[in-house]
Amino acid sequence: MTSMKFASLAARIERFPIAGSFTISRGAKTEAVTVVAEVSRDGLTGRGECVPYPRYGETPEATLAAIQAMQQAVADGLTRQALQASMLPGAARNALDCALIDLEAKATGLRAWNLLDRPVPGERTTAYTISLGTPEAMAAATARAAHRPLLKIKLGGDGDPERIMAVRKAASESELIVDANEAWTEANLAHNLAACAAVGVTLVEQPLPAGQDEALARIRRPLAVCADESVHDRNSLAPLRARYDAVNIKLDKTGGLTEALAMADAAQALGFEIMIGCMVATSLSMAPAMLVTPQARFVDLDGPLLLARDRDHALRYDDSLVYPPDASLWG
Numbered sequence: 001m002t003s004m005k006f007a008s009l010a011a012r013i014e015r016f017p018i019a020g021s022f023t024i025s026r027g028a029k030t031e032a033v034t035v036v037a038e039v040s041r042d043g044l045t046g047r048g049e050c051v052p053y054p055r056y057g058e059t060p061e062a063t064l065a066a067i068q069a070m071q072q073a074v075a076d077g078l079t080r081q082a083l084q085a086s087m088l089p090g091a092a093r094n095a096l097d098c099a100l101i102d103l104e105a106k107a108t109g110l111r112a113w114n115l116l117d118r119p120v121p122g123e124r125t126t127a128y129t130i131s132l133g134t135p136e137a138m139a140a141a142t143a144r145a146a147h148r149p150l151l152k153i154k155l156g157g158d159g160d161p162e163r164i165m166a167v168r169k170a171a172s173e174s175e176l177i178v179d180a181n182e183a184w185t186e187a188n189l190a191h192n193l194a195a196c197a198a199v200g201v202t203l204v205e206q207p208l209p210a211g212q213d214e215a216l217a218r219i220r221r222p223l224a225v226c227a228d229e230s231v232h233d234r235n236s237l238a239p240l241r242a243r244y245d246a247v248n249i250k251l252d253k254t255g256g257l258t259e260a261l262a263m264a265d266a267a268q269a270l271g272f273e274i275m276i277g278c279m280v281a282t283s284l285s286m287a288p289a290m291l292v293t294p295q296a297r298f299v300d301l302d303g304p305l306l307l308a309r310d311r312d313h314a315l316r317y318d319d320s321l322v323y324p325p326d327a328s329l330w331g
């Protein structure tokens with residue numbers, strides 16, 4: 001284990017405009033609000049980025065303060081292993097965990113996947129997200145993206161069967177996955193699932209609100225159902241096995257790449273399919289998530305594709321193909 005003595009920590013909020021806007025069942029966004037942690041030692045700096053999620057009570061200011069509160073611990077030599085027990089899972093620990101891995105990679109001259117003894121990631125097809133809107137608006141946005149092999153369609157409750165039919169007409173060749181972001185109810189669950197199955201949707205993400213999703217264990221699921229808001233880290237996996245076929249792993253939920261990789265191993269052992277997901281964020285958030293892609297059936301790392309501008313040394317995207325990061329970005 002590399003000693004972290006005499007390290008320093010800096011953190012700040014950084015905002016990136018979204019090209020247009022992005023809408024899900026909980027509302028619309030026009031910018032990505034990220035918090036960046038930088039750990040420096042011996043002239044080297046490791047960086048990590050996170051996105052605080054109001055759904056879990058996180059704000060940019062509180063996340064920044066939580067990272068800054070670790071300053072003394074970092075100066076005293078906090079290791080990545082010790083970090084896991086020092087902070088709760090969530091966005092703040094994610095930024096710090098990824099910054100410590102980036103610094104360790106720079107200090108050892110190893111790429112992050114070699115450092116962590118994981119498979120070398122290759123290029124993968126990412127989902128491309130279609131914002132929630134009227135069936136007509138979603139069909140128009142889908143038509144513009146119909147050349148992409150995998151589309152993630154945001155749904156929102158009333159009128160979802162009409163939305164998904166309109167989308168399918170606009171993209172007959174693409175694989176479709178949908179994300180209801182907790183907007184369905186027990187009353188419309190069977191009808192909405194049937195509408196998705198009828199047009200060949202492969203997977204539905206988080207149809208029911210977290211904590212109110214027991215009905216998923218009682219019905220015959222006509223297509224794969226994936227937990228997002230219901231699942232956080234390894235501890236939340238086992239009770240979900242009867243309700244879900246897949247889990248969406250996001251580093252902002254797990255509190256970093258260290259737990260995300262452990263969670264991916266545990267999820268596979270329990271028989272879940274894996275989606276590696278993201279928030280609206282820059283390439284610096286996507287780069288560590290690329291280490292989970294070798295285990296993932298679905299890669300949902302399109303955050304930067306929705307931004308008006310990304311960071312320097314951004315990940316390479318060729319349409320929907322996303323490539324592993326260059327060391328100049330991360331790891």
Ligand SMILES: CC(C)C[C@H](N)C(=O)N[C@H](CCOc1cc(O)cc2c1C(=O)N[C@@H]2C)C(=O)O
Nearest residue numbers: 026052053054129277278279280300302303306
């Ligand atoms: C660019 C997409 C959003 C990335 C991904 N394909 C995706 O669908 N992720 C969503 C996460 C939704 O992101 C939200 C939701 C929200 O209510 C508030 C925010 C964000 C976000 O990224 N920033 C703000 C805080 C998913 O899988 O559910």
Ligand SMILES: [Mg+2]
Nearest residue numbers: 179205206228
């Ligand atoms: Mg989701």
